[in-house]
Amino acid sequence: MIKGTVKIDAKICKGCELCIIACPQNALGLSSNFNEKGYRYVQLIYDACTGCTNCALVCPEAAITVYRQAKPAKKSQVKSE
Amino acid sequence: MNEKLLLEDGTELEQVFCRPDTLTDVPYHYCPGCGHSVVHNVLMEVVDELDIQDKTIGVAPVGCSVFAYHYMNIDMQEAAHGRASAVATGIKRVLPDKLVFSYQGDGDLAAIGTAETIHTVNRGENILIVFINNGIYGMTGGQMAPTTLPGMVTSTSPYGRDVHMSGYPLKITDLVAQLPGAYFVTRQSVHNPNAVRKLKKAVTKAFEYQMQNKGTCFIEVVSNCPSGWKMTPVETIKYLEEVMFPYYPLGDLKVPKE
Known part of the structure; x- marks a missing residue:
């Protein structure tokens, strides 16, 4: 899982x-x-984030920055190397 | 966007989404959950992605978004109530190389500015009109607007809008789609992440058509007004899906023939 x-x-x-x-x-x-x-602010309460950016897209205040693990290299690319 | 973050367990994360650079650091004055701010974000993301910050001119309306020029770090002009599309016409005619958009609410575009809007589209002015439809006059305290749905309770229709007295909601997007000057007319929303992605695509297309001098692009965004509707932001999303979208169906109303 990413x-x-x-x-x-x-x-x-x-x-x-x-x-x-x-x-x-x-x-x-x-x-x-x-x-x-x-205001009661929002926070990450459960470490299950996949970095899908859904929350950041709907955030009216543009207050969310999203980080995501880099996608693993594709199998075909690994083979050719 | 190339910032990286190292987690405690050694996983390296890349930044995939951040606040658009073209937005200023001023926090929005809008109520919590307001759709206006999402549309501001989307517009500025597109300006960032197309790299057109130095040649985009926006026209702010009268309404809740009257201070749009505080938040968008581009050249902006404030227009008199309802006249944003007329002002945008003037700017575009004097500076044809610039990309001009007007940003208007329903009380501005569909009530006092009906004539300006229809004639701007009819002349096929090469501008983008962004129309935020939340069915209410948000800024002045939630009065009935031309786009208020039948039976909808507002501060000037406390028993619900009576169509025999106040008429039917005005579908101005359907009206302008009939006009030959309109090139691209669409109705979008900002109620969920997919809708925001679709809106972003539509805005990108509209700016690209404007670069090709195709004609008026008109984007209606069906939005919410938590304070005016007297609901929580989460309740407004349900209301949008159950009540607003059947009357204002989402989708493209006029797409260019390839």
Whole structure:
């Protein structure tokens, strides 16, 4: 399984939860803390992220940066080498 | 985009998605879950990808997105209420090499600016019109707009929109699709990741057609208004799917003949 992770800018997150319902792995959840603006921000609560970028696409605040493991080289390429 | 991250177990991760460079660092003033910000992000991602930051000019409307020029790091002009497409026409005629888009809401484009919009498309002005339809006047407190659905409760129709008194919702995208000046007319949404991907493709196509001087491109985005609809953002997504999309079906209304 390809591994990924997200970095969420808690300062600008408004806790609208749209990323939570967009996540196919259910890896995101609301924090019990509040940010400077008084919103409960979103954080990665479960280490199952695959780096699919779904959460970042629907994030209205553009607060999510997505990282993903590089795809392994294809078998045909490995053979030719 | 080539930034890398090393995890504790030694796995190296590549950055695959980040905030578009063309967006300024100013946090949005929009309510939590608002579709406007997603459309801003998509527009600026396309500007980044096509590398057209120095030759794109946007026209901001009156409405919630009146401060669009605070967030988009491109040349922008504020227009009077409803006149964004007329202002965009003027800019495009004076500076034909630039890529011009107008960004308008439903109270702006479909109510006070109906004449400007229809005549701009009818003249086949070579601009892109982005139309955000959330069925309500969001900025002024959720009043009934021409695009409000029958029976929809707003602050000026507390018992639901009565079609005998207020008429039927105006499908302005269907109207402009009939006009010969329109080159590419489509209705998209931002309610889930796939819809956002489709919108991005449509915006990319529209800018490419504008580079080829093809005619007016018109993109309607059916969006939400959590504050105006008095719902949570997650509830608005359900409302969009169950109530808005049957009346405003998504898809291309006019595609160029190859």
